[in-house]
Amino acid sequence: MRAVSQLRLGEPEVLHTVEVPRPTPGPGQVSIRLGATSVNPVDCKLRSGYVNFLGTPPFTLGFDVSGTVVDLGPDVTEFAVGDEVFGMVHSRTGTYSEYVLARADTLAPRPAGLDHRTAAALATAGLTAWQALGHADLPGRRVLIHAAAGGVGHLAVQFARHLGAQVIGTARAVNNEFLRELGTDEVIDYSTTDFTDRSADIDVVVDLVGGDYGSRSLRVLRPDGRYLTVQRSDAEHDPRACSITGAPSSGDLATIGALVTAGRIRVHIQRTLGLGEAARAHRLSESGRVRGKLVLTPW
Structure with missing residues (x-):
């Protein structure tokens, strides 16, 4: 079968299509014929070596899967x-x-109303956003979301709004109308305005940028507020800070899928490319100009 692999760490050009043996599922696993996957920022960090929890190459990137079960393990x-x-x-x-090999207990049935592209775009980004906000007491709370128009951000905006929060997002001005349509109450253009001058008494910060956005966010966060980040930031040692990462969960996937099929949440896909264009997709992702998600489909 074909897969995208890399022999070394580096720029997007290290990604190549190779022929590898088709995997056989082990105990508790299933084999899935891929319908679609998607690009997450962590894919680019793993490819370049900025993070290294996959170890040394060769390896195949990708966390999202939507497809058809073709083989069952014991x-x-x-x-x-x-x-x-x-x-x-x-x-x-x-x-x-x-x-794709996957543990059966981490998957969920794909709802009839979701095509492969939408389901793949939803998985990791949706789990990250939902696990950050889905169990919080948000009615009437003020939630500030950085990089609100991105893959995790545009879903976090909708989850926060669905849960009754007042939502403030930082994003480029070009995304103002897009975020307003998703339910954002206020959009702050980070390229022209310091969000610390425009926001205060924030109950929850979802930081998808990191760096000095951490300490700056603490300046507008209430003393009893929560600072949630998926990036490295300079606020990590504050008692209000919590690192968030999406984790596989069949139950959470079912909940998120039901919200999408009910029309309460929508997934924005900016572009779909073939897996043979994985390097191009990574360059687009690293440009910082992606609205929503980039999806990859088989060759």
Whole structure:
């Protein structure tokens, strides 16, 4: 089968299509014929070596999967061959490939109203945003979301709004109308305005930028507020700070999928490319100008 692999760390050009053996599922695993996957910022960081929890190359990137179950490992009772599923995969064999191995207990049935592209775009970004906000007491609270128009950000905006919060987002001015349509109450153009001059008494900060956005966010956060970040920031040692990472969860996926099919949440896909264009997709992702998600489909 074909997969996108890399022999060394580096720029997007290290990504190449290779032929590898089709994987055989082990106990508790299923093999999925890929319908779609998507690009997350962490993919680029792993490719370049900025983060290294996959170890040294060669490895295949990708965390999102939507596709069809084609083979079952021993002891799998959750699914049958032919089932449509989606989810988040943590593995060195990744999801940038024609067939994907995944633990059955981390997947969810793909709702009939979601196509493969939407389900793949939703998995990791949706889990990250939902696990940050979905269990919080948000009615009437003020939530500030940095990089609000991005993959995690545009979903976090909608989850916060769905849960009754007042939502403030930082983004470029070109995304103002987009974020207003998603339910953002106020959009602050970070390129012209310091958000610390425009916001105060914030109950929850979702920081998808990091760096000095941390200490600056603490200046507008209430003493009893929560600072949630997926990036390295200079606020990590504050008692109000908490690092967030999306984790595989079949239950959370089912909840998120139901919200999308009910029309309460929508996933924005800026562009779909083939897996043969993975390097191009990474360059787009690293430009910092992606609204919503980039999706990859098989060759």
